Amino acid sequence: LVGDRNSGKSTLLARLHGIDSNQVEKGIALDYSFIDIHSSPEADDDPVSRVNVWQLEGEANHSDLLSFPLNEKTIENLMIVITLDFSQPWTIVQSLNMWLELLQKQVTSFLDSLPEETAKNMKSSLTWDFQQYTEPGSSGHPHAAQKKKRVIDEQALLPLADGVLDHNLGVPIVVVCCKSDMTDTLEKEYAYKEAHFDYIQQYLRRICLKYGATLIYASAKNNKNCDVLLHWIRHSLYGFEFPHKMQLIEKDVILVPAGADSLAKIQVDFENQNLTKDPEESYEDIITLPKRLQVANAISVVPIVVADEDQEFLG
Secondary structure, three states: OEEEOOOOHHHHHHHHHOOOHHHOOOOOOEEEEEEEEOOOOOOOOOOOEEEEEEEEOEOHHHHHHHHOOOOOOOHHHOOEEEEEEOOOOOOHHHHHHHHHHHHHHHHHHHHHOOOHHHHHHHHHHHHHHHHHOOOOOOOOOOOHHHHOOOOOOHHHOOOOOOOOOOOOOOOOEEEEEEOHHHHHHHHHHHOOOHHHHHHHHHHHHHHHHHHOOEEEEOEOOOOEOHHHHHHHHHHHHHOOOOOOOOEOOOOOOOEEOOOOOOHHHHHHHHHHOOOOOOOOOOHHHHOOOOHHHHHHHHHHOOOOOOOOOHHHHHO
């Protein structure tokens, strides 16, 4: 679990634990906890398994600590969750790209140290899951027995389109936009329109598609989509059925499971917004820091006063 400081990691994790966020103390560098997995999300029986959770506390220079959760015993059963702060949408793409590049470097370096067949099978397995995704209620949904130690026949994999799994790390990734309840504030305080949310959503989806990642908008404060994230963890790591469909209508509970999206679907949403007609235009040129905050930041910058040397002053 990684993300910038104050992006919402701790409160999100508290929801997954089913406890009050006030009971969670923020760590310093790398924190450990666990989530019990039951036979069903609502079950109150003994857990059937346990997910170990390693939380990197928002500092990229602590990334070397990822060597603790990233090892030979965990790599084939690993999931990466990246949290973004949706209360500041002008920062989220830069943040996401930074964490993805950092994680790609870490994971790729480790994969290179594994037996070639192991690394190749991890990547094939991720591609297989991506291509085999079906909406709830459809046939072919994977079960727990199918998710255990699989050897994927590469000949069974379909060719991938450009922009799809360009960066296959062999590890499932989930991108969580925390504080999605801030959409109302963005509308009232910064005059955000539907076009802004459509643009942000489609841009994030393009990035996620390149990594085969799942995209979830969640609010720990209002307890929205936190259960969806837990269901996806159960599905991705254990093969339990995932009961939620792709959701692109309600802007604070967006859900795009890995394998459900395509460039064609994204293009439709891109064409629905009127902020730009150039899909290659820089995100930061479209979703800019609000002028009010630009002024506030300028005012808060206090010039540094440098004292003259004593002799120079007296002279």
